[in-house]
Each structure stands twice: as structure tokens, then as C-alpha cells.
Amino acid sequence: MQIGDLSRQSGVNIETIRYYERIGILPKPARQSNGRRSYGPADADRLGFIRHARDLGFDLKNIQVLLALQEQPEASCDDASRIAQDQLESVESRIARLIKLREELRRMVSECSRGRVAECRVIDALVPSRNS
Incomplete structure (x- = not known):
């Protein structure tokens, strides 16, 4: 599949896919004879993993670690558990917070009387304290 197809299937922006390739979190794709990128099911699966991890708030550094761990199915999952x-x-x-x-x-x-701005509790609460 081409990058546009991968983008539509995964819901990941084309520029984001290219960025992931540049930083190595997504492998460089094969190229067609016309130079266009060509992706397979494994690329789509990996991008789905990345997207889901991003949705859960993981940063790219930790996603790289999790992807590396995924490639070692017999290894301990202690690192994955610690990251999670x-x-x-x-x-x-x-x-x-x-x-x-x-x-x-x-x-x-609730403290705002909805009167004039001069007596507005919302505005007053946002003014920095002069004693700070």
C-alpha cells in the first residue's frame, strides 16, 4: 500500500509517518520503481501499535523501547511494566492537577456576581498578588 493508504487506514498523518521513518521508529519502507513508498501489513501493524501507545500518552522514547521489547517475545516484561x-x-x-x-x-x-468588571471575581482572581 502507498503512504496515503497507510495514513487513511491508521489515522496517522502522512507527515507524521514520514517523521517516524526519519527518527527510526518506523522502518524505511520499500520503494516502488517510481520511487513511491510501499508499505505492507507489518508496517500498518507497527504504526497501529505506535498510534495506540501515543493515544495512551507514551512518549516516542518509551515507544521505541516497547517496540524493541515486542521483538523479544521470550524476554521479561519488567521493562514494559515499569514504563506503563x-x-x-x-x-x-x-x-x-x-x-x-x-x-x-x-x-x-460561583463567586462571580456577574455585575461590572470592576467587581468581577473572575478577573480579580487572575490578577497576580502584589505580595508575591
């Missing part, structure tokens, strides 16, 4: 655990902790930390952010925004909105 680190990602889980990162996600939980972001969720905690977002919950705090939500509460602060709720407080700002």
Missing part, C-alpha cells in the same frame, strides 16, 4: 507504571503515575498526577484546576475554576465562577 511510570505512565500511569504521570496520568494520575495530571488528573490530580486537573481536579484542582476544576475546583479553582468552579470557585471563581
Whole structure:
């Protein structure tokens, strides 16, 4: 299949596919006689793996490690588990920060009397403290 077909099938932008090839996370494809890239099912599977990992928030460095581990089916999955655990902790930390952010925004909105800007609690809450 050509790069456009791979892009449509995987939902990954063509430029992103080319970028993945440049950095080595996706192997360089075979070329047709006219110079166009030619991809096979294994390329589509690998790109699907990468996309799913990206959707879960893994960075490209960790995805490269996970891809390398995938090629060693008899190896221990300790590294994969550690990478997933680190990602889980990162996600939980972001969720905690977002919950705090939500509460602060709720407080700002609930304290707003919707009067004049001069007395607006939302604007007032965003002004940096002069004591800082």
C-alpha cells in the first residue's frame, strides 16, 4: 500500500509517518520503481501499535523501547511494566492537577456576581498578588 493508504487506514498523518521513518521508529519502507513508498501489513501493524501507545500518552522514547521489547517475545516484561507504571503515575498526577484546576475554576465562577468588571471575581482572581 502507498503512504496515503497507510495514513487513511491508521489515522496517522502522512507527515507524521514520514517523521517516524526519519527518527527510526518506523522502518524505511520499500520503494516502488517510481520511487513511491510501499508499505505492507507489518508496517500498518507497527504504526497501529505506535498510534495506540501515543493515544495512551507514551512518549516516542518509551515507544521505541516497547517496540524493541515486542521483538523479544521470550524476554521479561519488567521493562514494559515499569514504563506503563511510570505512565500511569504521570496520568494520575495530571488528573490530580486537573481536579484542582476544576475546583479553582468552579470557585471563581460561583463567586462571580456577574455585575461590572470592576467587581468581577473572575478577573480579580487572575490578577497576580502584589505580595508575591
